[in-house]
Amino acid sequence: xxxxxxxxxxxxxxxxxxxxxxxARPDSLNGKNLYLVDCLFDNSxxxxxxxxxxxxxxxxxxxxxxxxxxxxxxxxxxMRAKIEADGDAAILGVGL
Amino acid sequence: MALEQAGVPSVAVHTHVFxxxxxxxxxxxxxxRTRQCFVPQPVVDVSAETLRGYIEGTDPVSKKPFMQGIxxxxxxxxxxxxxKGLSFERSTPRLLAPASEDDLQRLFIENNWxxxxxxxxxxxxxxxxxxxxxxxxxDKVVGxxxxxxxxxxxxxxxxxxxxxxxxxGCKPEYLPVVLAHAxxxxxxxxxxxxxxxxxxxxxxxIRNEIGMSSGxxxxxxxxxxNVTIGRAYNLLSINGQxxxxxxxxxxGTLGNAYNYSATFAEAEERSPWQPFHVQQGFKPTxxxxxxxxxxxxxxxxxxxRDTWKEKFVRCITAGDHNQPPLIVxxxxxxxxxxxxxxxxxxxLSAWCAENAVMPAREYWDDQWVQTLTLPxxxxxxxxxxxxxxxxPDQLVPLYEPHEISIVVVGGETQGxxxxxxxxxxxxxxxxxxxxx
Numbered sequence: 001x002x003x004x005x006x007x008x009x010x011x012x013x014x015x016x017x018x019x020x021x022x023x024a025r026p027d028s029l030n031g032k033n034l035y036l037v038d039c040l041f042d043n044s045x046x047x048x049x050x051x052x053x054x055x056x057x058x059x060x061x062x063x064x065x066x067x068x069x070x071x072x073x074x075x076x077x078x079m080r081a082k083i084e085a086d087g088d089a090a091i092l093g094v095g096l
Numbered sequence: 097m098a099l100e101q102a103g104v105p106s107v108a109v110h111t112h113v114f115x116x117x118x119x120x121x122x123x124x125x126x127x128x129r130t131r132q133c134f135v136p137q138p139v140v141d142v143s144a145e146t147l148r149g150y151i152e153g154t155d156p157v158s159k160k161p162f163m164q165g166i167x168x169x170x171x172x173x174x175x176x177x178x179x180k181g182l183s184f185e186r187s188t189p190r191l192l193a194p195a196s197e198d199d200l201q202r203l204f205i206e207n208n209w210x211x212x213x214x215x216x217x218x219x220x221x222x223x224x225x226x227x228x229x230x231x232x233x234x235d236k237v238v239g240x241x242x243x244x245x246x247x248x249x250x251x252x253x254x255x256x257x258x259x260x261x262x263x264x265g266c267k268p269e270y271l272p273v274v275l276a277h278a279x280x281x282x283x284x285x286x287x288x289x290x291x292x293x294x295x296x297x298x299x300x301x302i303r304n305e306i307g308m309s310s311g312x313x314x315x316x317x318x319x320x321x322n323v324t325i326g327r328a329y330n331l332l333s334i335n336g337q338x339x340x341x342x343x344x345x346x347x348g349t350l351g352n353a354y355n356y357s358a359t360f361a362e363a364e365e366r367s368p369w370q371p372f373h374v375q376q377g378f379k380p381t382x383x384x385x386x387x388x389x390x391x392x393x394x395x396x397x398x399x400x401r402d403t404w405k406e407k408f409v410r411c412i413t414a415g416d417h418n419q420p421p422l423i424v425x426x427x428x429x430x431x432x433x434x435x436x437x438x439x440x441x442x443x444l445s446a447w448c449a450e451n452a453v454m455p456a457r458e459y460w461d462d463q464w465v466q467t468l469t470l471p472x473x474x475x476x477x478x479x480x481x482x483x484x485x486x487x488p489d490q491l492v493p494l495y496e497p498h499e500i501s502i503v504v505v506g507g508e509t510q511g512x513x514x515x516x517x518x519x520x521x522x523x524x525x526x527x528x529x530x531x532x
Binding site: 006007009010011015017019020029035040041043044046047051053068069071072075080084087088089090091094 | 097098099100101102103104105106107108109110111123124125126127129130131135139140141142144147148150151152163166167170171172173174178179180182183184185186187188189190191192194195196197198200204209217218219220223241245246248249250251252253255256259260263331335336337338463464466467468470471472475
């Protein structure tokens with residue numbers, strides 16, 4: 001029978017996770033302001049342009065607006081405030 | 097997620113290789129039902145037509161049409177699970193259930209708690225002995241780490257750092273240096289796709305007190321303190337941040353050998369220049385650790401010979417355009433640079449910054465310059481804005497003088513230098529004395 005050892009767990013301490021609710025969804029995007037958030041990753045500008053073109057062709061009643069944060073991977077409160085002020089929905093990408 | 101909380105329905109778009117990472121990040125943020133859609137990898141370096149194909153195609157994760165997922169994600173009514181969110185307490189136990197040595201070694205490997213080399217098991221006795229290396233109480237919080245800035249930060253106590261120092265094979269007298277690494281709050285195990293690693297440099301009296309090497313083989317596996325301290329930094333980063341697991345908390349496509357251990361001492365006594373920590377405002381009698389962020393490239397040379405200027409420019413411009421070099425050089429090289437008129441490190445850094453130039457079109461044609469620097473340039477932040485205004489063939493500098501770091505190390509068996517990707521920021525020099 002091998003000797004049993006008691007050892008420490010090497011992991012740090014994780015923070016408590018607090019649940020957050022999702023926003024209520026509209027019935028439709030027609031007539032709504034949809035922000036396309038270009039997260040500034042290389043080529044995401046082209047992706048968002050294509051996404052905007054897709055909406056123009058297939059769902060022209062959606063009012064799409066491309067918007068960019070000031071820096072990559074850094075929260076931009078001014079941009080968020082603008083979206084919160086007149087945005088009905090948002091698509092963010094391609095961040096990873 | 098902040099937009100959702102502010103009442104704006106949102107969908108996040110990622111490439112499919114990040115599915116596990118994106119989903120686990122959403123869960124840890126308390127919003128596991130965040131709407132996410134995926135396109136194939138890569139998005140970088142593909143045409144507009146290819147991207148349009150992604151948009152009109154199938155989400156490789158959900159297997160549904162991509163745009164169906166987008167529209168449903170923004171308009172489909174929420175269900176009870178969506179409205180609930182997810183709160184939960186997580187913790188890690190102080191001690192593991194008793195087991196045999198073989199079973200514990202296997203458990204540590206299976207849980208991704210190691211670098212896949214055997215570790216010294218952190219028994220209560222070994223950890224208690226390690227804790228004698230510092231005056232600080234075991235439950236004192238040293239720092240917080242996370243694999244990337246959009247994930248939650250985990251907390252490291254003195255005891256947890258000591259546990260990882262035991263695993264790495266450190267002696268108790270090394271603990272203040274390991275604690276200083278932890279106090280930097282800079283993880284050695286970033287989840288970046290670019291396979292980041294940290295090189296760390298120890299300055300001041302602690303180097304000699306604990307027998308670190310700044311001589312022959314200092315940057316390789318030839319000194320117990322150098323190797324085990326660097327290894328401890330990596331292990332405490334893995335475990336202190338809640339993991340460095342491929343596909344989940346680690347996405348480096350190539351990996352990086354500096355992630356095993358990359359810590360050495362500066363050869364202060366044999367250098368003709370100020371020690372690195374004194375350049376940063378510390379006293380020569382202070383002991384510090386400085387962390388250099390990157391490690392993505394390494395180039396080397398010998399000299400300085402007659403054509404050293406061309407060689408230096410080639411080395412610097414050959415590296416990443418947004419990761420300035422940590423230049424390490426043998427004392428033989430440093431003394432010859434003094435003879436050439438560079439009587440301070442700052443003068444040589446300034447020469448490098450002035451002369452390491454490339455055409456603007458080449459400078460901007462870089463994924464990370466596009467992603468990280470271009471937005472600043474567009475916003476008018478200098479010196480980036482001026483570089484953006486430059487005509488395509490105009491030569492632009494890659495770096496500012498203060499971004500190019502120089503550290504003297506080596507055993508004087510060869511006039512060797514290396515340039516290693518190593519971005520330095522002032523906050524990345526941490527006092528070791530504060531953790532004695």
